[in-house]
Amino acid sequence: MRTPGALAVLLLCSIAGSCQPAASIDSGWGSAAPATQVVEEIEVPPPPFTEGVFPCSDCHDPEIPTNMRRRKMKTAHQEIELRHDQEHRWCLDCHSAVDHDKLHLASGELIDFTESYKLCGQCHGDKYRDWRAGVHGRRSGSWDGHKTYLLCVNCHNAHAPAFQPLEPESAPWRPHGGSQ
Amino acid sequence: MNETDSSRREFLCALAGCAAALAGSCSEITHTPFFQKRFRELSGEERAGILADLVTEQSERFGKQVTLTAEGAREGVLFGYALDISRCVGCRRCVYACVEENNQSRDPQLHWIRVLEMEKEKGIDFAHADAYYEAETVPRPGHFYLPVSCQQCENPPCVKSCPVGATWKEPDGIVVIDYDWCIGCRCCMSACPYGARHFNWGEPRIPDEELNPNMHYLGNRPRMKGVVEKCTFCIQRVRNGRYPACVEVCPVGARKFGNLLDPSSEVRYVLEHKRVFVLKNELNTRPRFFYFYGL
Numbered sequence: 225m226r227t228p229g230a231l232a233v234l235l236l237c238s239i240a241g242s243c244q245p246a247a248s249i250d251s252g253w254g255s256a257a258p259a260t261q262v263v264e265e266i267e268v269p270p271p272p273f274t275e276g277v278f279p280c281s282d283c284h285d286p287e288i289p290t291n292m293r294r295r296k297m298k299t300a301h302q303e304i305e306l307r308h309d310q311e312h313r314w315c316l317d318c319h320s321a322v323d324h325d326k327l328h329l330a331s332g333e334l335i336d337f338t339e340s341y342k343l344c345g346q347c348h349g350d351k352y353r354d355w356r357a358g359v360h361g362r363r364s365g366s367w368d369g370h371k372t373y374l375l376c377v378n379c380h381n382a383h384a385p386a387f388q389p390l391e392p393e394s395a396p397w398r399p400h401g402g403s404q
Numbered sequence: 405m406n407e408t409d410s411s412r413r414e415f416l417c418a419l420a421g422c423a424a425a426l427a428g429s430c431s432e433i434t435h436t437p438f439f440q441k442r443f444r445e446l447s448g449e450e451r452a453g454i455l456a457d458l459v460t461e462q463s464e465r466f467g468k469q470v471t472l473t474a475e476g477a478r479e480g481v482l483f484g485y486a487l488d489i490s491r492c493v494g495c496r497r498c499v500y501a502c503v504e505e506n507n508q509s510r511d512p513q514l515h516w517i518r519v520l521e522m523e524k525e526k527g528i529d530f531a532h533a534d535a536y537y538e539a540e541t542v543p544r545p546g547h548f549y550l551p552v553s554c555q556q557c558e559n560p561p562c563v564k565s566c567p568v569g570a571t572w573k574e575p576d577g578i579v580v581i582d583y584d585w586c587i588g589c590r591c592c593m594s595a596c597p598y599g600a601r602h603f604n605w606g607e608p609r610i611p612d613e614e615l616n617p618n619m620h621y622l623g624n625r626p627r628m629k630g631v632v633e634k635c636t637f638c639i640q641r642v643r644n645g646r647y648p649a650c651v652e653v654c655p656v657g658a659r660k661f662g663n664l665l666d667p668s669s670e671v672r673y674v675l676e677h678k679r680v681f682v683l684k685n686e687l688n689t690r691p692r693f694f695y696f697y698g699l
Contacts, residue, residue, distance in 0.1 A: 368645045379656075387493075
């Protein structure tokens with residue numbers, strides 16, 4: 225009496241066992257594909273360039289080889305005070321020396337300034353993940369539909385990213401006192 | 405006995421006659437506030453009539469065309485809110501964006517959002533919180549900020565305390581007030597453990613040019629003296645798929661909003677990945693307004 229029951233259980237287990245990895249592989253591939261698409265669909269405003277600074281190739285002639293030596297700027301960009309891990313970083317860690325109108329990732333891949341979040345995400349992975357989910361930073365649009373993101377650099381100056389203190393709006397009136 | 409009966413009958417007949425005459429003479433007026441029923445008991449036709457009359461009345465009063473809807477809750481939607489107190493800097497942008505969006509009275513001043521300044525050393529401590537802080541810049545060192553507005557409770561004590569049923573929880577979780585039915589007794593205000601409800605002690609005043617003309621009957625239409633009001637998650641915006649005004653204005657992106665029933669919504673992400681708490685959990689009000697540490 226027990227044998228058919230045990231067989232059935234075994235059979236079920238083997239089916240479940242054989243199906244399990246296949247199912248998880250499927251869902252793995254399935255979820256990976258749309259995730260990649262989402263990255264490309266991220267709608268961001270234009271990066272906040274200082275006026276007249278972009279395209280960089282207006283000044284940086286591609287014919288002239290870039291001085292790759294880390295140094296203090298003397299003839300241009302002196303106004304940039306780097307306060308972003310300045311002991312370890314300098315211009316060419318993010319800006320491309322090959323194509324001056326682009327940024328580059330650690331892999332060497334060139335990216336546009338409109339995709340700078342990929343560059344930031346290399347170090348700030350946890351913030352990048354939250355930003356992608358809409359939880360780090362401000363979003364506008366619809367809670368149930370189209371959303372607009374902000375680039376990291378729309379809120380954080382890439383060269384000095386700490387969030388600057390703000391002037392608060394006026395305090396509420398105290399009760400019974402009219403205006404303060 | 406007979407005499408009394410007949411006089412009583414005569415009186416009633418006369419009364420009926422008067423009522424009939426009154427009804428006849430009033431037949432062209434669609435909306436008589438004195439006889440208006442509770443919002444939830446109105447037929448579709450009655451609602452439309454009341455909305456149309458209010459549009460005319462408010463457009464004339466403020467000298468511009470207003471729109472007024474009574475759009476209902478969407479199926480499969482339960483609104484939730486999440487606020488990142490590790491990011492809030494206490495700048496009060498949300499307070500004034502809310503005032504403008506929701507037509508709060510400017511003078512007397514009425515705010516639906518109150519930003520509390522607290523000391524980091526003390527943690528969340530309402531007894532020593534300060535809503536009236538003044539500062540050149542925020543955040544002030546050693547302080548953090550906790551904005552408080554209606555918590556849109558799952559189990560709202562304000563609704564239970566209203567003696568006339570003028571406030572209730574909508575199917576999408578928003579607790580609303582029928583301003584035309586509120587008698588101004590303020591029982592709901594004393595029942596609310598969050599101080600989220602506010603009373604119009606004086607005639608509310610909004611400059612004509614500052615009126616937000618896009619209104620919802622249960623939300624930001626201009627209120628009258630003697631009624632209670634509070635945050636509705638910007639019902640006029642969120643029922644159209646938009647974010648509340650405070651979410652869009654927050655300069656640090658501390659405010660998150662969405663559908664709790666949608667696993668891909670931002671609030672769900674917060675609930676699943678962050679350290680979340682609600683205010684006064686021990687009271688079992690079960691707020692749908694969550695606070696979290698995003699850092």
